[in-house]
Amino acid sequence: MQSLLIERNRAVVLLLIVIFIFGSYVYVKMPRESNPDIQIPIISVFVGLPGISAQDSEKLLVLPIENELRSIEGVRELRAFATNDGAHMILEFGTEYYNKEVLDNVRSKLSNIKAKLPVEAESPIINEINLSLFPILNVGLIGNLPERALTEIARKLKKEIESLPNVLKVEVAGMRKETVEVIIEPTVLTKYNIQSNEIFQAISSNNRLVGAGSLENDIGKYSIKISGLLKDIEDIMNIPIRSQGNAVLRIKDIAKVYPRFEDHQGFARINGLPSVVLEISKRNGKNIIDTVNQVKYLMDKAKDQLPENLKVVYLNDQSKNVRDVLDDLENGIIFAVLLILIIMMLSMGTRIAILVALSIPGSFLIGIIALYFMGITLNIVVLFSLIMAVGMLVDDAIVISEYADRKMICGMDKIEAFHTSVRDMFYPVLSSTLTKLAVFFPLLFWPDTVGKFMQYIPITIILTLTGSLIMALVFIPTLGAIFGKPSITSKKEIKKMSAIESGEIKNAGPIIRAYTRMLEKVLDHPKKFICATVFVLFSFSVLYLTFGPGVKFFPKVDSDNILISVKAKESLSAKERDLILKEVEERILSVEKEIHVSYARSGAFSDNIIARIQLELMDWRFRRKAKHILNDIRSSVQDMKGIIINVQEEKLGPSADKPIQINLSGSASNLNLAAEKILKIMDQPSSGFINIQDSRSAPEIEWNMSVDKSKATSSGVSVATIGDFIKMVTNGVLIGKYRPNNTDEEIDIVLRFPRRDRNMKTIDNLFINTVDGPHPMSNIVKYAPEKKVNKLNRIDGLRTVTISADVDTGYLVNERVKFIQNSVAQDWDKGVKIDFKGDKEDQQKSGAFLLKAFILAITLMILVLVTQFNNVYHTFIVMTAVFLSTTCVFFVFFLIQQVFVVVMCGVGIIALAGIIVNNNILLLDAFHHQIKVHKNDIKRCVINAAISRIRPILLTVATTVLGLIPMITRLNINFFTLQITYDAPSSQWWVDISTTIASGILAATVLTLFFTPALLVIQRHEKT
Template structure:
């Protein structure tokens, strides 16, 4: 190492070039990198969606969902399959095994696609084929624009706006929700159709034959070739009325206009959208992968500001991910700058200007070094990448402090600058390397955390490890050159070091007076502490045990705290039979309550009637009697109340309103961070509906009596009452009809069927065939229904089919192929946790042979997260032990160092508890990272003490005390400096001086106080443990010396 340092000392210009190159490349990387709020993640989910118009939930389940699920059973790599069968739609969610890589996931997607393609028995009248899509962070809506206005006011304007937004640079998709395109409804009068011996299937066939366009080939001639084109398409939608449905040879017959009328209406997607208290529609924008977040957002805002809004139309931007990215990045950068200034201040306070400047120089160098690496591997700049910098900010000078302090000591002893620099690195490179590698080892296992949380936070340990690597490069190679060359070029005092004045400030390399006083006080305290070393050890043990009990029984766990959540949902359900209009009327009372929130808290709100999906891009509803209200709040820093506190007020105001309007509701938080599910989810799995529903009701009743359970509900949705048609198959066969003929006729009659379209350059206009409104509302529709057999005879369906009324099921849920009902709810997390709920339910009910309980949601994910953190902690501890063993060439001595680690957790636990925080994933990461940080100073102290072990092995304990005290005192300044620089780098983020973030603030609080308490352990407990080790060693020697004489 000495030769390498000498090489760079002799080539100062090379060092300057390398530093300048790092600065230029790092600055270029910062400019080029895209800025996002959170890192990109792949949820590992594949959604299979099939549209089956007019089908009941049971029909969808039997004919689509089960068919596909059975094929999926053969696919390898699936963790679980969840599905929902609702009226007209099947949605199957395939969850991949955790930790599946991108290539493996792509293979799984291909296998799932192939499995779906193998399904041969799907109904012929589904829309297209089942569609597959994956969900990544790129699919998360980038900007949500909520328009208010009537359908006619929005009609032409909204489509043009959607099209122009889609064409903006950086936008990958613009999804219009709540304003369907118009279609032509061909409304057949069944009485007239029967009178002309025409049924709906014949009408559909004839219209399809009429509206065709095609090519007839090429006509060759001596002059030129001519293309023969056959054009029979409609030029105007009203041309369809001239379609001949039945025509005789003499030219008499029936045209469509004789039996039907046309109505130009919006497509019925069973969904109504209201924005900010008025009818409207929303445009959801998605950003292209890799597109610049800020530039794309600015382009959207500029376009919207330039729009000329029609009279009666207004808009609000409810969601803008770029705003979240700007706010998060700004607060992290602000806190980092404040931390950097504080670190600089402490360095200038303890060191002279030269040493302080070049020691602090390691921070920007390491930061730029990391940005070069980030840009090279294609990572974005987001809140968590910058969080890594905040955490490691103060650590970046730890290595430099040790080298600089040793350099100053060498200069004080009379060495020349070059010799002092070479000796400083040669003397301290091993403990410095050990300190850095132990910190890297502590953070490295966090790179392998499983699942979505691992994808979310892995970049933090990556930043820490990479930055520490850059810090080592600076401390070993660049810092010695800067210190030595700066002193040579700026020193005007040519006197020998031994002749220099001892007054403070006469030479920059001399210690400051207050450091001597501090060392004297520490020497005195440590000497008395070693006298009571067993008392000190016992006190720390008691405090450690008490802290562990506090963490286990007195603190709640929440993997990702939601203090900064910026919205909530209100899921609404009404009695069966409510129409969209009546459901909309019921939601007006909810909107009125939300509208009363102050302006500094509420951005806006959206009501979706016909769906309870939180997916803002959902374009179709499922049931008329359900709705969801989405409230969007201002940033956490701009309001006095958290989202949970606002939700509590909303719940109180909703209770009397819900009773009067006869609706049930749950209020759920719109979570930030990776999706972990609801606050608790209990899946009751059984194909026996009665057993499943009874068990779900028992669980709901049990939970409603538990303190802290605010709301409890399940995912049962009562659909419309159904008329189950019972067919007399013998009579049906005699008429020459099939079941398929009857079902197809009924589906066309009531839900309609798109039979053709009219395509222009501007739009595609669909033609939907169905019975007119009066016939669809007639309970005696079977008598009116026109249906022909293969011989052209009109058949009376009321003679073949009879109606059996039955209650309808709105949605049918499956879990791994079995019917399931999920019980969920919301909690007062200060009273009861999701984990407590699951433990109580499992103890009270458990699984049986007929009914199986499966648990999901946030508590299950939280348990897995902390289990992974425990594994990471064990791996980190083993790695740290092995590194220290290699440094000290001993398997016994590392125990003296690592025994300080568990006691360091005391500071983390109490700081989190006293600040009122839950034990989060970030606090757990802080505890693991703290393992490496704490042993850094411990290694430096023990390494210095172990330089000469002769005194320790002598019989005089007080002689060994003097040597241990001298070694500890000599390391006081670098230990305090490394602690102060790290803590000061963290405190601005911990207390949100430059802006508060719940994730990072809790992590920084835990690290700061854990390190401060850990320093106390290093200064007093480590020397005590070392002396206790000497006591044990001497006792063992005495035992060995006595043993032979005792056996004689």
């Protein structure tokens, strides 16, 4: 096969050129995305029922829905929240059960339960969570403009942006919904004996488009319609309510009609100024960089038409992260190619070095083409995987090129040398690549959200490693047969290289002679060396796992965003909430000069949160670490009384929740006591917990209206009518909708009392129209204050309180969880179930899977090696490299006191297993060749095999480590701008995995060069 490829070298070279051209085109055109398009196995369901209390919501909505949904196959956890005005359910499925049919099953179950719900309950709203639909860019409009003018500008820009081909939708935040208020005096209702439903019916019957059929005659056919749609405020005012003779009572006769906005629920500000924000989501599969550029180009063109005092700012620009990672990738490739070129030029000459270096972009582009046809976009995880793969892509090319170089040095023709290299090294190279693929293959089946997030690593590396195998066995030999040249031409150096081939150690170079002397000493006492090595490595592994610095789930990456939430009583008015937010904003903005943009919103959020602030920090190059800024912000607001302020970095990675989550389940009274006990433990000085939250409602009161149904019935008044009268005191009664000429949106028409009458005294003085004439409302309705419950939480059918917290700098999640467990172990109420979630649960799941993946990877590697060597003992010898590499990682980590990061270090150890066995495969293959020549001198066979393979082993190890150097050192050289940066946030992701691979491969390679020969000698000693 190789002879044919070399003979048809023009076709092979042409194919390589096509791969480079098409691969480059695909790389440029492939969509760039921030987050992977992960299907989160979570479905949310909301059933609204305006006016219902949390307690009634639990009985009438949550319980029946909960019982029905729990029967769906694959539901891992069912969380329910009974709230005022409705019920919210969150169903979490196992990823193995989550498919298109699941959503249909949920809809079917909800359809079945509809008859058991109150008639007034709204239709369920069902949503899937899709990360690709999250906003990729926010456009802030800031200016002291009238609200209506700012709203019109926002609507116009929304339409224009949504017309862009890459944009899916635009949501507008900070803009109040328009409404029409029909303001009527309480005395007018009594005077004219009018009920709210009478006005509703009048508007409904006068706001219709009626199709009146068609008229057909001899000259044609015509459609006829009766247009009765409301078009403006004047139409609403002229609607007749009732008539008597020629007298007509219209809305304008009894009420005033105003175009207004809904009551303020909250306020939005950017950098302390009123604003409206356009939240832009892109279409699935579209390029994030192109999409953001399209939006910014449109906004630049629109600036000429905007008022001069309107400022446009950009927030949450996700394309910036992708650009940074792309820069890191491209510069990382250039850096790796240069390092490999240098080391290869020093060891094997310029031509061979160029051939080997060529395998990096070639392997990349083959992998990129495969990703393109698989429909995978260049998301951040794929890009990081490509960076991580750099050091592994030249191993096969080095082995093939180094063997051919030795043959050319010994006098063989370049065509024959590369042909011989492929023939002799085909199985070692194939086995080496297959073992690497074998270790990444099990990672494809990583479950849960973490697995979906991390699965792009094995996919990308498997494809690029396959590309490196193709480059090594097809393109490199063909190019070598054309351009190859021996790296050594001087007779002295040729003599040294020939000495390695012949086994004449005395004529070899000083490094080979020194290695041989040390190896001979080891081989004189092989069992002692093996036992000592195993004992030392095993002992240090036990020490690290027992007394090491600890374990954490995922690496901590410095974020560009800080999230602040303010908790207080829900009973605060919109203005009171905003006053609190303003004070928090002022304190933060006066302290921090490293904030680029501050986006603050007040409102009634979940869990008693009355305000949220998102701080976008300056570029990381020009500011301190986020943790220092966090501490300053916490200090600036810590003395504010009556509110709870949580300040935290934006969580990056697959887990966005707080690392500490504790679920307490049991009876209501026991839950409160248990929660207080946990909170007391966590609130201790220097406990290591910050941003502590619990899901219980803050103590508040509400007014409970009690209707005397007997009196109401005898008066001919329904509870609904009484409710409408009370609504006119509060938010108003919806009496209709209409679509005016100047907008595409439907506008509510609301009946309300004047602002001065919106208080509890009005209810006391209100008269309601009955069959016997006006009747005081106070005779039928009594009200009294009651304790208000805003929300009741349930998990898997049990009433639950959830306590969550972040872990302070210098503490680990595992040790803090143990601290809580030990603190409550003595006198914990057995009636309360305690369940630790968060990072601990994710860590346990990921750790269990990685252990299974490691075992499966080893099994697959053994199958590959047994197939190659057809010898169980030799397979065992090769696999000892896995033991050495794993224990060497623990040994190095113990010395440098490195925390073990479960996800990254776990993947690193698995990847390392596939890389390190390459050394033993080369040694065993050389030993098999030597044993055919020197059957009776085992020691000589072992030494000759070791020195003949030391150069490719050291070169492959060196290139692997050099490829990881930028990530290990967190050093990035930008070859386009000639800038050098250190510790960029993008580099922090992969420090742990790179350190794991580099430390393991360096330490284990040194040992392998002695450990494996010792095992080979022992085998032969045992046989003799």
